[in-house]
Amino acid sequence: MSELAELIAGWAQPGCVTWIGARPERRAEMVSLEESVIAEAGLISDRARVGKRAVTLIQQEHLAAIGSCLGQGPVAPEILRRNLVVSGINLVALKGREVQVGEAILRLTVICAPCSRMEEALGKGGYSAVRGHGGWCAEVVRPGRVRLGDVVQPVD
Template sequence: MSVLTELIAGWAQPGRVEWIGLRVERRGEMTVVDEVLISADGLEGDRSRAGKRAVTLIQQEHLAAIGSYLGRRLVASETLRRNLVVSGINLAALKGREVQVGQAILRFSVICAPCSRMEEALGKGGYSAVRGHGGWCAEVVRPGRVRLGDAVQPVD
């Protein structure tokens, strides 16, 4: 194994699930829950899509970054409409890897690009503020239950 491969495979600590939200209907309010079952098609009760976009995740640390680009302190989790907010681990460093989130195993596939609704939700500049900080889409490798406080870590 090369030094670079070894460095890329490393991680300092597990992350943690901080927030869980369900998008029950298009443009509807987010439903905040303490736990959820992730099935092969995505989160139960969510209007998620199967495949590479079954689950969406964002780092809690990026909520503050997005807010700072807008002259605010923090953007609320539900504003970005991602399913899971996690802290303490760099999601971008996990691209393409299998990651255990609670009992489920996910594979991060593509970034969650901002949609034009970000201007509506965050105001002028909202779309640009989210670029590069919108989180990740993941496919379900193994279904399982996810609860607030659960660990987020690569499967080695």
């Protein structure tokens, strides 16, 4: 393995699940959960997306960055409509890799771009504030239970 490949594969510490959310149907309010099961189609209590967008993740550290871009404190996770908020690990560095989240294994696939509802939810500039901070979509490699406080780390 080259030196650059080793640097890219490295990570400092495991992360942690700090929030779990689901929405039972389109445009429904997010429901905050203490635990859920990640099935092949995503969180059991969430509307199914299947494939490379089955589960959405965002770093807790980005909630403050988004809020800062809006001139306020950290944004509440339910506003951004992602399934999992994790802290302490850089999700960008995990793109394309298998990641253990609780008992489940996910593969981070594509950036989770903001939707037009961010202007409605966050006010003027909300869409732009989320750009680059909106998190990642993931496909389910192995279903399993996820709980608040669970470890998030690369499988390899």
